[in-house]
Amino acid sequence: MSRAKLRKDIVPVAPDAAAETVVRVSNVIKDFGTVRVLDSVSFDVMRGQMVAIIGRSGSGKSTLLRCMNGLETIQSGEIDVCGHRVSLPGKLDKGQLRQAVGIVFQSYNLFPHLTVERNITLALTLVQKRPKAEARRIAADVLNLVGLSEKIDAYPEQLSGGQQQRVAIARSLALSPQVMLFDEVTSALDPELTAEVLKVMEDLQQRGMTMVLVTHEMGFARRVADITIFMHKGKVWEIGPTAAVFANPATTEFAQFIASVL
Amino acid sequence: MVQFTSVHVFYLLDAATWTILLSLLAFAGGAVLGITLALARVSRLRVLQLLAAAYIQLVQGTPLLILLFLSYFGLSILGYRLHPVVAAGMSLTLYAGAFLGEIWRGCIQAVPRTQWETSDCLGLNRFQQYVYVILPQATRIAIPPTVGFMVQIVKSTSLASIIGFVELSRAGQIVNNSTFEPFFVFTCVAAIYFAMCYPLSLSSRYLERRLNVAR
Amino acid sequence: MVYQFDFSFLAQTWPAFLGGAWLTMKLTVVSIALGFMVGTLCAVLRVYAHPFVGWLVGAYVEIIRNTPLLVQIFIVYFGMASLGLKLGAETSAVMALVINVGAYTTEIVRAGIESIPRTQVEAGDCLGLSRLQVVGHVVLLPAVERVYPALTSQFVLLMLASSITSQISAEELTAVANVIQSDTYRSFEVYVVVAVVYLFLSFLYRLGFWGLGLALFARRRRLGTAL
Numbered sequence: 001m002s003r004a005k006l007r008k009d010i011v012p013v014a015p016d017a018a019a020e021t022v023v024r025v026s027n028v029i030k031d032f033g034t035v036r037v038l039d040s041v042s043f044d045v046m047r048g049q050m051v052a053i054i055g056r057s058g059s060g061k062s063t064l065l066r067c068m069n070g071l072e073t074i075q076s077g078e079i080d081v082c083g084h085r086v087s088l089p090g091k092l093d094k095g096q097l098r099q100a101v102g103i104v105f106q107s108y109n110l111f112p113h114l115t116v117e118r119n120i121t122l123a124l125t126l127v128q129k130r131p132k133a134e135a136r137r138i139a140a141d142v143l144n145l146v147g148l149s150e151k152i153d154a155y156p157e158q159l160s161g162g163q164q165q166r167v168a169i170a171r172s173l174a175l176s177p178q179v180m181l182f183d184e185v186t187s188a189l190d191p192e193l194t195a196e197v198l199k200v201m202e203d204l205q206q207r208g209m210t211m212v213l214v215t216h217e218m219g220f221a222r223r224v225a226d227i228t229i230f231m232h233k234g235k236v237w238e239i240g241p242t243a244a245v246f247a248n249p250a251t252t253e254f255a256q257f258i259a260s261v262l
Numbered sequence: 263m264v265q266f267t268s269v270h271v272f273y274l275l276d277a278a279t280w281t282i283l284l285s286l287l288a289f290a291g292g293a294v295l296g297i298t299l300a301l302a303r304v305s306r307l308r309v310l311q312l313l314a315a316a317y318i319q320l321v322q323g324t325p326l327l328i329l330l331f332l333s334y335f336g337l338s339i340l341g342y343r344l345h346p347v348v349a350a351g352m353s354l355t356l357y358a359g360a361f362l363g364e365i366w367r368g369c370i371q372a373v374p375r376t377q378w379e380t381s382d383c384l385g386l387n388r389f390q391q392y393v394y395v396i397l398p399q400a401t402r403i404a405i406p407p408t409v410g411f412m413v414q415i416v417k418s419t420s421l422a423s424i425i426g427f428v429e430l431s432r433a434g435q436i437v438n439n440s441t442f443e444p445f446f447v448f449t450c451v452a453a454i455y456f457a458m459c460y461p462l463s464l465s466s467r468y469l470e471r472r473l474n475v476a477r
Numbered sequence: 478m479v480y481q482f483d484f485s486f487l488a489q490t491w492p493a494f495l496g497g498a499w500l501t502m503k504l505t506v507v508s509i510a511l512g513f514m515v516g517t518l519c520a521v522l523r524v525y526a527h528p529f530v531g532w533l534v535g536a537y538v539e540i541i542r543n544t545p546l547l548v549q550i551f552i553v554y555f556g557m558a559s560l561g562l563k564l565g566a567e568t569s570a571v572m573a574l575v576i577n578v579g580a581y582t583t584e585i586v587r588a589g590i591e592s593i594p595r596t597q598v599e600a601g602d603c604l605g606l607s608r609l610q611v612v613g614h615v616v617l618l619p620a621v622e623r624v625y626p627a628l629t630s631q632f633v634l635l636m637l638a639s640s641i642t643s644q645i646s647a648e649e650l651t652a653v654a655n656v657i658q659s660d661t662y663r664s665f666e667v668y669v670v671v672a673v674v675y676l677f678l679s680f681l682y683r684l685g686f687w688g689l690g691l692a693l694f695a696r697r698r699r700l701g702t703a704l
Contacts, residue, residue, distance in 0.1 A: 069603065071599065071603070094605075095605055095607070098602075098603060098604065098605030099605055102603075103603050105596065105599075105600065107596060109596045109597060109599065109600035110600075111597065111600070111601075111614075111615055111619075112619065112696075112704060113618055113619045113622065113694075113696050113704060114696075115696075122604070122606070122614060123604035123605055123606060126606055126610050126614070127604065127605040127606055127607075127610075128605075155696055155699070155700060157700065157702065158700070171604070172604075175604065175605065320676070322679075323637070323675065323676040323679040323680070324637070324672045324675050324676060325637040325638065325640035325641075325651070325675055326637075327640045327641055327643070327651060328640060328651065328654075328668055328671055328672050328675065329672075331654075331655075331658075331664070331668045332665065332668045332669070332672070335658065335664040335665075335668070336664045336665035336668050336669075337665070338664070339662065339663070339664040339665050340665055413542075413543065417543075417544070417545040417546070418545070420545035420546075420547045420548060421545075421547060421641070423547070424547075424644060431545065431547055431548060431551075434548070434551070435551075438555065442559070443559065444551065444552070444555035444556045444558070444559045445552065445555075445556035445557070445559050445560055448548055448551045448552045448555065448556055449552060449556070451548050452540075452544040452548050452549070452552065455543065455544045455545060455548065456540065456543045456544055459542075459543035459544070460539065460543045463539070463542065463543055
């Protein structure tokens with residue numbers, strides 16, 4: 001993976017470039033003890049797509065996301081992310097993978113003892129070994145992107161939940177990942193603060209970032225996501241272009257799910 | 263130069279019983295003083311609070327060795343010749359009392375405010391609140407750290423050797439002076455202390471876990 | 478006969494008391510600094526290294542915490558000499574104090590490390606930081622900040638415990654007091670004065686650590702809140 005300098009607009013895809021599979025999940029099976037959490041899950045994510053994974057609590061959505069960046073191991077199947085075979089932990093170059101895949105958590109997980117700027121520049125200087133001046137410039141760029149330039153010297157505890165989550169997104173973004181994973185990033189936020197985070201995510205999508213999000217924000221997914229996957233009890237029950245999936249639910253489970261949340 | 267043999271080991275073990283005796287003495291005295299200080303610290307009388315706090319600050323800011331010297335050499339110059347065990351017992355009591363007072367004050371304050379409020383609403387007066395509601399709960403909380411502090415008391419008795427009381431450490435010095443094998447002798451002494459203290463440390467941790475699970 | 482308190486010896490001897498205090502400070506500051514490093518290293522080993530290494534550290538901690546400092550000092554000073562390693566009084570004192578405070582520091586810092594939520598470590602890991610980098614940048618600084626009050630208390634206790642090193646003739650405050658006491662026969666007054674000096678040193682050390690904390694923990698200095 002090339003360590004390209006962050007350009008102002010992030011990873012735009014040339015219109016005539018062949019669509020590239022960024023993430024391939026094939027027949028993934030995962031158990032937690034005797035409970036089968038993921039049951040033969042398969043799907044692809046193409047460059048520039050936003051894939052929304054929706055479903056009830058306990059359907060395996062978050063686990064799937066965590067398997068995709070190597071935080072959890074799987075019992076069988078394959079996961080290929082940006083050319084790395086994540087499913088073989090022994091042979092995995094975690095350092096390179098972490099460069100290619102960014103993840104944003106539900107509880108933001110900012111480092112409370114560091115300022116916003118240092119939160120962002122930490123990995124830039126330590127992992128990507130960029131010089132300090134360049135790292136600070138990148139930090140200023142990404143903070144500007146998420147609309148928090150003025151908070152550059154603040155500490156996380158001085159920010160609202162929505163602001164902290166945006167900083168978390170900026171922190172991941174600063175490393176120029178090929179794909180970003182979002183694990184229910186608005187679930188811990190008050191409704192008023194959710195909108196600002198969703199706006200940033202929509203903005204990212206328009207700049208061409210490949211994104212996989214697990215979310216409960218059905219309206220957002222329906223409006224913005226290219227592909228929607230509905231998961232239930234560890235299996236993929238629906239998958240396809242968002243509009244089509246929502247308009248014509250193929251399974252009663254999904255129909256019930258839509259009815260109960262929308 | 264004499265060989266370090268099992269005879270010496272038995273001599274050390276014998277001296278260890280004096281260590282245990284002094285520890286119990288210190289704990290008993292320290293407990294009485296400690297509960298008094300703890301209650302004074304949480305009382306509503308400002309004067310009592312300040313006096314107790316001052317005493318605790320004073321004792322906690324002074325080395326135990328100096329306390330021992332004051333009570334043995336210092337008092338003897340004043341005309342009060344104390345037997346080493348009395349001087350040591352007195353110093354350790356004053357010392358332990360301060361620390362136990364602090365620990366127990368913390369335990370009393372750890373009882374949730376709601377317990378005070380509820381018992382007050384039921385009409386109990388302050389004394390009844392203490393005896394029937396607060397102190398029983400505080401005692402439960404206090405057991406693990408108190409057992410833990412007993413380890414400190416046992417170790418502190420080693421300083422009594424310096425004013426001539428023949429407990430385990432002094433016995434070790436005596437044996438060393440005849441066998442000239444300091445490494446073996448003092449390692450043996452350390453092992454005996456360890457045998458006395460480690461079970462107390464383990465109990466304290468075990469009780470702490472039990473307490474937290476029950477809560 | 479009523480005893481007459483007489484503090485007149487102070488007129489000549491007060492420089493000696495100050496000198497003794499200075500010696501104690503030199504002795505204990507070195508011991509605290511080294512002991513902190515030893516303790517932090519052991520805490521990191523205990524939490525992150527191979528279980529056997531962790532067990533070794535645990536054994537070291539338990540042995541030190543369950544035996545008296547006086548005996549530890551004797552083993553280092555007399556014991557080592559009898560094995561052929563002759564160390565001076567001050568060196569032995571520092572060694573024994575470092576070993577002693579290192580064990581207590583290990584436990585305190587370990588508690589601090591274990592109080593850092595797993596999610597912080599995960600976040601650092603997901604940003605591509607190596608294990609070592611995560612421990613250094615994400616775990617250790619907040620851990621030490623959290624347990625700083627406990628560390629301060631432990632270090633002040635060590636300064637007070639250094640009085641025991643007078644037993645192997647290390648040059649420090651209590652030894653000075655013993656000499657003055659034997660010269661003037663004013664045992665009570667001398668030891669009262671020395672107690673006051675130690676009290677003053679305790680206060681000074683607490684102040685020093687408070688200032689050090691402000692300097693080290695920028696976030697706390699700026700925001701005034703606990704982590």
